[in-house]
Amino acid sequence: MHSSEELWTQCVRWLEAELPDKDIATWIRPLHPIASRERLLLLAPNRIVLDRVRQDFLGTIRRAVRASSGETLPEVELAVGSAEVRAPAGPPSTPAAGPEPVLAPAAPDEPPMGNAPKLDSRFTFANFIEGKSNSQARAAAQYVAESPGGAYNPLLIYGPTGLGKTHLMHSIGNEIQRRNPQARVAYLFAEQWMSQYVTGVRHGRWDDIKSYYRSVDALLIDDIQFFAYKEKTQEEFFHAFNSLIDSRKQIVLTCDRYPKDVDGIDDRLKSRFTWGLSVAVETPDLETRIAILQSKAEQSHDLKLPDDVAIFVAQRVRSSVRDLEGALHRLAASARFRGEPLTTDFARTTLKDMLAAYERQVTIENIKRKVADYYNIRVSDLSSPRRTRTLARPRQIAMALAKELTQHSLPEIGESFGKDHTTVLHACRKVAELREQDLKIREDYENLQRQLGF
């Protein structure tokens, strides 16, 4: 009698000789075996894999089983599911293994759904690097983790992707559970709420799911901008939201911008999102970027990153913490492989493509396109002689960006906007001034910088 793993490993070996590599890698390897004496149940991750295997490979798999099993010949069956939970296969368009909230400790009354996103235990307050750009958000997150359902409810953390919102959110969840192992924390992505709603309604289970969410101690929802234009989902969320707040359960939300600026979200919901405390996470300054690099080098690679290398990388990689992480991974990998010491020269050579890619990308045309997109105007408007505020402001911002992010001379920049260099100079001064005084302009400017890779 084989264990299911053993039997399946043998079958796969047999199949490897019979089928092209690619079919093995794409269709056979994702199958997960569960064997008993009478049958070998193969769980496919989704309906697409299941259908393809049934159609093209089931016969060959049966032959593999015949060749690999001993005297007992198990029946081969296929289903959609994962190693932990086997969800019944729904109609073709149904995501059969729907997402499930994370529960820790496992609550007896959790709704029977498929794979859940997990709280990442590596994200903690202890390894969150604090700087000017995120200290307020960090302090608020810590407060919420210590007093869930208290003064800051909901806590909304907003800012562009890759700056640590998710790290803070996971830290809150992990800390709540550390302090109270009985606490039920549900973590999910905004779009999962949506798909749970759709499948829940279709299978008549929405009431169960709803009451489950109303029973948790803390609900963490990542990226609520993905709620945009999903009216029904928003309405259901609105009710769940109100009921959690009423019963003093903690809600934590993240969004890639201030919710008022997200199109396609109901105004009532937008105002609810900002009822509690809203805190921004901004691009980390140089000092913080250096500290992030050094901390991650130690944590992930057990590596002491020399100061000058950290400075070299941090000065050039500015757009997101994830990019810093990627640069570090690459440096560590190549230094290990080549057995070379980590110097700035080594970093310059190793990261050449990456750094050049940043620089190559920024052209005046590219800046104009991004700015026009951002403000919903035409690229040609940026070079038109019209001076209405709705055009003049974006034009000035585009000019200031061109001066900051490219090497072009002021006359060159002026020319590409159909203006002379004094206009560019004026624009740069004006934008610098506005960035000091006007929060919205500052945010716009920084968003655009980031979109351009800075």
Place this chain on the structure above:
Amino acid sequence: MIGAQLPLAVQLRESASFESYYPGPNGDAVQALQSLAVPVLLYGPRGSGRTHLLQAAARHHRAAYLPLAELSAHGPSLLEGLEGAPAVCIDDLEQVAAQREWCIALLRLADQLRARGAGYAFAADAPPERLDLALPDLRTRLGACSRFGLKPLSDEERRELLRERARARGLDLPDDVGRWIINHRARDIPSLLEALERLDRAALAAKRRLTLPFVQSVLEG
């Protein structure tokens, strides 16, 4: 036992493994994929070997391998359930980069694999900055990968690759022959390997060694 039942043709089939990849200047990418301790992103034009490497990684880690150039028509539901896999390798990202729903599915898959500590590798025909992604969120996920722009082999490395592959088939490929192939035939790796395959069969059939005249007659005849 099982091995003995293999038909001969199948035994000769070259499979995409790390052993059958000639690393040349891309040795650090190979090592990163072998370990997969941190996520990896490969990019490079067609024929740069990204597919070979990614398939090798999939084999090594018993990972699912998804070439989106062939599979994107299935839609992003193709990725459902894969967050539970031991590792995942996704090829041809450029095929779906401009589609929002695909971007969401890919970034969530990356997030969940990461949270579980499972490895993943992506490959695309261009670096993330030039992929025209529908969502910046996916760009930062790709940014978090250890990225390797695969470099093409030099002619010297291509000759070495041919020599090595010939040796693996029990053939001796003299230097002048290697040089002639590189100078006269298509130089991309798949074409070179295909030429070698033809030479191998012809040499076996004619019971000849790979001399220059013989090779010329096979490849140009």
